[in-house]
Amino acid sequence: MQTTEFIWFNGKFVPWDDAKVHVLTHALHYASGTFEGLRFYQTDDGSSAIFRLVEHVDRLLYSAQALHMALPYSKQQICDAIVETVARNNITSGYLRPLVFYGYQKMGVNPIGNPVDMIIACWPWGAYHAAEELDVKVSQYIRLHPKSTVIDAKLSANYINCILPLLEIQGTHYHEVLLLDHDHYVSEGSSVNFFMVKNGVIYTPTLSNVLPGITRDFILILAKKLGYQVLETQITLAEVYAADEAFFSGTAGEITPIRSLDDKLINGGGAGPISLKLKAAYQDVVHGRDKTFSSYLTYVKLENQQHL
Numbered sequence: 648m649q650t651t652e653f654i655w656f657n658g659k660f661v662p663w664d665d666a667k668v669h670v671l672t673h674a675l676h677y678a679s680g681t682f683e684g685l686r687f688y689q690t691d692d693g694s695s696a697i698f699r700l701v702e703h704v705d706r707l708l709y710s711a712q713a714l715h716m717a718l719p720y721s722k723q724q725i726c727d728a729i730v731e732t733v734a735r736n737n738i739t740s741g742y743l744r745p746l747v748f749y750g751y752q753k754m755g756v757n758p759i760g761n762p763v764d765m766i767i768a769c770w771p772w773g774a775y776h777a778a779e780e781l782d783v784k785v786s787q788y789i790r791l792h793p794k795s796t797v798i799d800a801k802l803s804a805n806y807i808n809c810i811l812p813l814l815e816i817q818g819t820h821y822h823e824v825l826l827l828d829h830d831h832y833v834s835e836g837s838s839v840n841f842f843m844v845k846n847g848v849i850y851t852p853t854l855s856n857v858l859p860g861i862t863r864d865f866i867l868i869l870a871k872k873l874g875y876q877v878l879e880t881q882i883t884l885a886e887v888y889a890a891d892e893a894f895f896s897g898t899a900g901e902i903t904p905i906r907s908l909d910d911k912l913i914n915g916g917g918a919g920p921i922s923l924k925l926k927a928a929y930q931d932v933v934h935g936r937d938k939t940f941s942s943y944l945t946y947v948k949l950e951n952q953q954h955l
Protein backbone atom coordinates (compact mmCIF):
# COMPACT_ATOMS: atom_id res chain seq x y z
CA MET A 648 0.00 0.00 0.00
CA GLN A 649 1.01 3.60 -0.41
CA THR A 650 1.95 5.22 2.88
CA THR A 651 1.97 8.75 4.22
CA GLU A 652 4.11 10.49 6.81
CA PHE A 653 2.00 10.58 9.98
CA ILE A 654 -0.68 8.63 11.77
CA TRP A 655 -2.73 10.27 14.48
CA PHE A 656 -2.43 7.90 17.46
CA ASN A 657 -4.23 8.64 20.74
CA GLY A 658 -4.09 12.37 20.19
CA LYS A 659 -0.54 12.70 18.80
CA PHE A 660 0.93 12.50 15.33
CA VAL A 661 3.51 9.73 15.11
CA PRO A 662 5.61 8.70 12.09
CA TRP A 663 3.81 6.05 9.99
CA ASP A 664 6.23 3.25 10.93
CA ASP A 665 6.00 3.97 14.66
CA ALA A 666 2.22 3.54 14.97
CA LYS A 667 2.42 0.16 16.67
CA VAL A 668 0.44 -1.84 19.24
CA HIS A 669 1.23 -4.78 21.53
CA VAL A 670 0.46 -8.28 20.18
CA LEU A 671 -1.88 -8.87 23.12
CA THR A 672 -4.08 -5.95 22.08
CA HIS A 673 -7.65 -7.07 22.78
CA ALA A 674 -8.99 -6.07 19.36
CA LEU A 675 -6.34 -8.13 17.61
CA HIS A 676 -7.75 -11.25 19.26
CA TYR A 677 -11.47 -10.55 19.44
CA ALA A 678 -12.05 -7.86 16.78
CA SER A 679 -13.30 -5.51 19.49
CA GLY A 680 -13.00 -2.39 17.41
CA THR A 681 -14.93 -0.14 15.11
CA PHE A 682 -13.73 1.87 12.17
CA GLU A 683 -14.73 4.29 9.48
CA GLY A 684 -13.69 4.83 5.91
CA LEU A 685 -13.87 8.29 4.38
CA ARG A 686 -12.66 9.63 1.09
CA PHE A 687 -11.29 13.03 0.31
CA TYR A 688 -10.90 14.42 -3.16
CA GLN A 689 -9.04 17.15 -4.90
CA THR A 690 -11.59 19.75 -5.87
CA ASP A 691 -11.41 21.85 -8.99
CA ASP A 692 -9.88 24.84 -7.24
CA GLY A 693 -6.98 22.62 -6.16
CA SER A 694 -8.00 22.28 -2.53
CA SER A 695 -8.92 19.03 -0.87
CA ALA A 696 -12.32 18.16 0.58
CA ILE A 697 -13.59 15.32 2.77
CA PHE A 698 -17.00 13.94 1.79
CA ARG A 699 -19.61 13.76 4.58
CA LEU A 700 -17.16 14.03 7.47
CA VAL A 701 -19.77 14.59 10.17
CA GLU A 702 -21.94 11.65 9.08
CA HIS A 703 -18.93 9.33 9.27
CA VAL A 704 -17.99 10.59 12.73
CA ASP A 705 -21.59 10.18 13.88
CA ARG A 706 -21.56 6.56 12.72
CA LEU A 707 -18.21 5.99 14.44
CA LEU A 708 -19.59 7.33 17.72
CA TYR A 709 -22.70 5.19 17.35
CA SER A 710 -20.57 2.09 16.74
CA ALA A 711 -18.23 2.92 19.66
CA GLN A 712 -21.23 3.26 21.91
CA ALA A 713 -22.43 -0.20 20.80
CA LEU A 714 -19.12 -1.50 22.14
CA HIS A 715 -19.56 0.42 25.43
CA MET A 716 -16.45 2.43 24.72
CA ALA A 717 -15.76 5.53 26.75
CA LEU A 718 -14.12 7.60 24.04
CA PRO A 719 -12.06 10.40 25.52
CA TYR A 720 -12.71 12.72 22.54
CA SER A 721 -15.69 14.86 21.60
CA LYS A 722 -17.27 14.70 18.17
CA GLN A 723 -15.67 18.03 17.31
CA GLN A 724 -12.22 16.85 18.44
CA ILE A 725 -12.52 13.76 16.23
CA CYS A 726 -13.62 15.84 13.23
CA ASP A 727 -10.71 18.21 13.80
CA ALA A 728 -8.25 15.32 14.16
CA ILE A 729 -9.44 13.81 10.87
CA VAL A 730 -9.04 17.13 9.06
CA GLU A 731 -5.60 17.60 10.59
CA THR A 732 -4.52 14.10 9.53
CA VAL A 733 -5.11 15.06 5.90
CA ALA A 734 -3.51 18.47 6.37
CA ARG A 735 -0.37 17.11 8.05
CA ASN A 736 0.12 14.47 5.39
CA ASN A 737 -0.25 16.94 2.53
CA ILE A 738 -2.12 14.71 0.15
CA THR A 739 -4.93 16.08 -1.93
CA SER A 740 -6.96 12.92 -2.43
CA GLY A 741 -7.21 9.57 -0.77
CA TYR A 742 -8.84 7.50 1.91
CA LEU A 743 -9.08 8.05 5.65
CA ARG A 744 -9.26 5.30 8.25
CA PRO A 745 -10.24 6.19 11.81
CA LEU A 746 -10.19 3.10 14.05
CA VAL A 747 -11.20 2.86 17.70
CA PHE A 748 -10.30 -0.33 19.51
CA TYR A 749 -9.85 -2.00 22.85
CA GLY A 750 -6.13 -2.02 23.52
CA TYR A 751 -3.66 -3.88 25.69
CA GLN A 752 -4.18 -4.39 29.39
CA LYS A 753 -6.05 -7.58 30.12
CA MET A 754 -7.02 -10.76 28.25
CA GLY A 755 -10.41 -12.47 28.17
CA VAL A 756 -13.39 -11.87 25.93
CA ASN A 757 -14.96 -9.10 28.00
CA PRO A 758 -13.15 -5.97 26.76
CA ILE A 759 -13.92 -3.78 29.75
CA GLY A 760 -10.72 -2.99 31.61
CA ASN A 761 -8.72 -2.41 28.46
CA PRO A 762 -7.84 1.09 27.29
CA VAL A 763 -9.79 2.51 24.35
CA ASP A 764 -7.23 3.43 21.71
CA MET A 765 -7.77 5.40 18.55
CA ILE A 766 -5.87 5.97 15.35
CA ILE A 767 -6.53 7.98 12.20
CA ALA A 768 -4.53 7.18 9.10
CA CYS A 769 -4.82 8.37 5.53
CA TRP A 770 -3.22 7.33 2.29
CA PRO A 771 -3.71 7.69 -1.46
CA TRP A 772 -6.14 5.07 -2.71
CA GLY A 773 -7.38 4.75 -6.26
CA ALA A 774 -10.23 2.55 -7.46
CA TYR A 775 -11.36 0.04 -4.85
CA HIS A 776 -12.82 -2.57 -7.17
CA ALA A 777 -10.73 -4.62 -9.58
CA ALA A 778 -12.91 -3.69 -12.57
CA GLU A 779 -15.14 -0.82 -13.68
CA GLU A 780 -18.07 -3.20 -14.16
CA LEU A 781 -18.34 -6.09 -11.78
CA ASP A 782 -18.99 -9.79 -12.17
CA VAL A 783 -20.77 -10.73 -8.97
CA LYS A 784 -21.60 -14.01 -7.31
CA VAL A 785 -24.31 -14.65 -4.76
CA SER A 786 -22.45 -15.79 -1.67
CA GLN A 787 -23.02 -19.08 0.07
CA TYR A 788 -22.91 -17.07 3.30
CA ILE A 789 -25.89 -15.05 4.44
CA ARG A 790 -25.72 -11.59 5.97
CA LEU A 791 -25.28 -11.69 9.76
CA HIS A 792 -28.62 -11.99 11.51
CA PRO A 793 -29.71 -8.60 12.92
CA LYS A 794 -30.11 -10.20 16.32
CA SER A 795 -26.61 -11.73 16.26
CA THR A 796 -24.79 -8.39 16.36
CA VAL A 797 -25.41 -4.66 16.12
CA ILE A 798 -26.06 -4.82 12.43
CA ASP A 799 -26.12 -1.08 11.72
CA ALA A 800 -22.81 -0.40 13.48
CA LYS A 801 -19.53 -0.60 11.60
CA LEU A 802 -17.94 -3.10 13.97
CA SER A 803 -14.66 -4.78 13.05
CA ALA A 804 -16.09 -8.14 14.14
CA ASN A 805 -18.95 -7.85 11.61
CA TYR A 806 -16.36 -7.94 8.84
CA ILE A 807 -15.93 -11.70 9.13
CA ASN A 808 -19.21 -11.63 7.20
CA CYS A 809 -17.37 -9.77 4.41
CA ILE A 810 -14.02 -11.55 4.59
CA LEU A 811 -15.37 -15.09 4.25
CA PRO A 812 -17.52 -14.29 1.18
CA LEU A 813 -14.53 -12.59 -0.46
CA LEU A 814 -12.35 -15.63 0.25
CA GLU A 815 -15.05 -17.74 -1.33
CA ILE A 816 -14.52 -16.01 -4.70
CA GLN A 817 -10.76 -15.68 -4.37
CA GLY A 818 -9.06 -16.97 -7.51
CA THR A 819 -12.28 -17.00 -9.57
CA HIS A 820 -13.38 -14.50 -12.22
CA TYR A 821 -15.85 -12.88 -9.81
CA HIS A 822 -14.99 -9.43 -8.51
CA GLU A 823 -17.53 -9.09 -5.72
CA VAL A 824 -20.20 -10.99 -3.80
CA LEU A 825 -23.84 -10.33 -3.07
CA LEU A 826 -25.19 -11.53 0.27
CA LEU A 827 -28.78 -12.48 0.92
CA ASP A 828 -30.26 -12.07 4.38
CA HIS A 829 -31.79 -14.75 6.61
CA ASP A 830 -35.15 -14.28 4.86
CA HIS A 831 -33.51 -14.77 1.41
CA TYR A 832 -33.88 -11.12 0.46
CA VAL A 833 -31.00 -9.26 -1.14
CA SER A 834 -28.81 -7.51 1.44
CA GLU A 835 -25.48 -6.04 0.27
CA GLY A 836 -21.99 -6.71 -1.07
CA SER A 837 -18.85 -7.28 0.99
CA SER A 838 -18.43 -3.60 1.76
CA VAL A 839 -20.92 -1.95 -0.54
CA ASN A 840 -24.66 -1.36 -0.64
CA PHE A 841 -26.79 -2.67 -3.47
CA PHE A 842 -29.05 -0.83 -5.92
CA MET A 843 -31.01 -1.95 -8.95
CA VAL A 844 -33.08 -0.23 -11.62
CA LYS A 845 -36.26 -1.55 -13.21
CA ASN A 846 -38.43 0.43 -15.63
CA GLY A 847 -36.71 3.67 -14.64
CA VAL A 848 -37.31 3.22 -10.89
CA ILE A 849 -34.34 2.80 -8.52
CA TYR A 850 -34.61 0.16 -5.79
CA THR A 851 -32.40 -0.56 -2.78
CA PRO A 852 -32.89 -2.90 0.19
CA THR A 853 -34.41 -1.39 3.34
CA LEU A 854 -32.13 -0.60 6.27
CA SER A 855 -33.36 -3.69 8.15
CA ASN A 856 -30.35 -5.80 7.23
CA VAL A 857 -27.64 -3.68 5.65
CA LEU A 858 -25.00 -1.29 6.90
CA PRO A 859 -26.58 2.20 6.66
CA GLY A 860 -24.14 3.33 4.02
CA ILE A 861 -23.38 7.02 3.89
CA THR A 862 -23.03 6.76 0.12
CA ARG A 863 -26.32 4.83 -0.05
CA ASP A 864 -28.01 7.63 1.87
CA PHE A 865 -26.52 10.20 -0.49
CA ILE A 866 -27.60 8.30 -3.59
CA LEU A 867 -31.19 8.44 -2.34
CA ILE A 868 -30.87 12.23 -2.09
CA LEU A 869 -29.04 12.59 -5.40
CA ALA A 870 -31.38 10.32 -7.36
CA LYS A 871 -34.43 12.21 -6.12
CA LYS A 872 -32.79 15.50 -7.10
CA LEU A 873 -32.19 14.09 -10.59
CA GLY A 874 -35.91 13.29 -10.79
CA TYR A 875 -35.88 9.52 -10.23
CA GLN A 876 -38.30 7.60 -8.11
CA VAL A 877 -36.38 5.65 -5.45
CA LEU A 878 -37.86 2.85 -3.38
CA GLU A 879 -36.37 1.20 -0.29
CA THR A 880 -37.88 -2.24 -0.33
CA GLN A 881 -37.27 -5.96 0.03
CA ILE A 882 -35.69 -7.29 -3.16
CA THR A 883 -35.63 -10.91 -4.28
CA LEU A 884 -32.87 -12.54 -6.26
CA ALA A 885 -35.30 -13.19 -9.11
CA GLU A 886 -35.91 -9.43 -9.30
CA VAL A 887 -32.19 -8.77 -9.57
CA TYR A 888 -31.75 -11.31 -12.36
CA ALA A 889 -34.52 -9.47 -14.23
CA ALA A 890 -33.22 -5.96 -13.44
CA ASP A 891 -32.43 -3.43 -16.15
CA GLU A 892 -29.40 -2.19 -14.21
CA ALA A 893 -27.64 -2.85 -10.93
CA PHE A 894 -24.79 -1.18 -9.08
CA PHE A 895 -22.97 -1.09 -5.76
CA SER A 896 -22.25 1.98 -3.65
CA GLY A 897 -19.71 2.68 -0.93
CA THR A 898 -17.15 5.20 0.17
CA ALA A 899 -14.22 3.16 -1.09
CA GLY A 900 -16.09 1.56 -4.00
CA GLU A 901 -17.98 4.76 -4.95
CA ILE A 902 -20.64 3.86 -7.55
CA THR A 903 -19.73 0.75 -9.52
CA PRO A 904 -22.04 -0.91 -12.05
CA ILE A 905 -22.68 -4.65 -11.87
CA ARG A 906 -22.10 -6.42 -15.17
CA SER A 907 -23.36 -9.87 -14.25
CA LEU A 908 -24.79 -11.80 -11.35
CA ASP A 909 -24.06 -15.52 -11.18
CA ASP A 910 -22.88 -15.22 -14.80
CA LYS A 911 -26.24 -13.85 -15.97
CA LEU A 912 -25.64 -10.58 -17.76
CA ILE A 913 -27.43 -7.47 -16.51
CA ASN A 914 -28.36 -4.89 -19.14
CA GLY A 915 -26.70 -7.13 -21.73
CA GLY A 916 -23.44 -6.84 -19.83
CA GLY A 917 -22.85 -3.09 -19.96
CA ALA A 918 -23.32 -0.35 -17.40
CA GLY A 919 -26.82 1.09 -17.61
CA PRO A 920 -27.63 4.76 -18.31
CA ILE A 921 -29.05 5.55 -14.86
CA SER A 922 -26.07 3.97 -13.10
CA LEU A 923 -23.70 6.00 -15.26
CA LYS A 924 -25.65 9.21 -14.72
CA LEU A 925 -25.55 8.73 -10.93
CA LYS A 926 -21.88 7.82 -11.05
CA ALA A 927 -21.03 11.01 -12.95
CA ALA A 928 -23.24 13.15 -10.71
CA TYR A 929 -21.58 11.64 -7.64
CA GLN A 930 -18.13 12.48 -9.00
CA ASP A 931 -19.28 16.06 -9.61
CA VAL A 932 -20.38 16.34 -5.98
CA VAL A 933 -17.28 14.85 -4.34
CA HIS A 934 -14.99 16.94 -6.53
CA GLY A 935 -16.86 20.10 -5.54
CA ARG A 936 -18.16 20.81 -9.06
CA ASP A 937 -21.82 20.57 -8.06
CA LYS A 938 -22.23 23.51 -5.71
CA THR A 939 -25.73 22.42 -4.59
CA PHE A 940 -24.05 19.89 -2.35
CA SER A 941 -21.08 21.93 -1.13
CA SER A 942 -22.36 21.63 2.45
CA TYR A 943 -21.50 17.91 2.25
CA LEU A 944 -17.81 18.73 1.83
CA THR A 945 -15.29 19.74 4.49
CA TYR A 946 -12.44 21.61 2.87
CA VAL A 947 -8.95 21.00 4.21
CA LYS A 948 -6.11 23.48 4.15
CA LEU A 949 -3.05 21.38 3.36
CA GLU A 950 0.13 22.36 5.17
CA ASN A 951 2.10 22.87 1.96
CA GLN A 952 -0.61 25.18 0.64
CA GLN A 953 -0.50 27.60 3.55
CA HIS A 954 1.80 30.02 1.80
CA LEU A 955 0.20 29.82 -1.64
Ligand code: PMP
Pocket residue numbers: 684801809835836837838839840857858859860861862863896897898899
Ligand atom coordinates in the same frame (compact mmCIF):
# COMPACT_ATOMS: atom_id res chain seq x y z
N1 PMP B 1 -21.85 -2.20 3.66
C1 PMP B 1 -20.73 -2.59 4.31
C2 PMP B 1 -20.71 -3.92 4.98
C3 PMP B 1 -19.61 -1.75 4.34
O1 PMP B 1 -18.51 -2.13 4.96
C4 PMP B 1 -19.67 -0.49 3.69
C5 PMP B 1 -18.47 0.42 3.73
N2 PMP B 1 -18.50 1.25 4.86
C6 PMP B 1 -20.86 -0.12 3.04
C7 PMP B 1 -21.92 -1.01 3.04
C8 PMP B 1 -20.98 1.21 2.37
O2 PMP B 1 -21.04 2.21 3.34
P1 PMP B 1 -20.52 3.68 3.06
O3 PMP B 1 -21.27 4.17 1.88
O4 PMP B 1 -20.84 4.42 4.31
O5 PMP B 1 -19.06 3.59 2.81
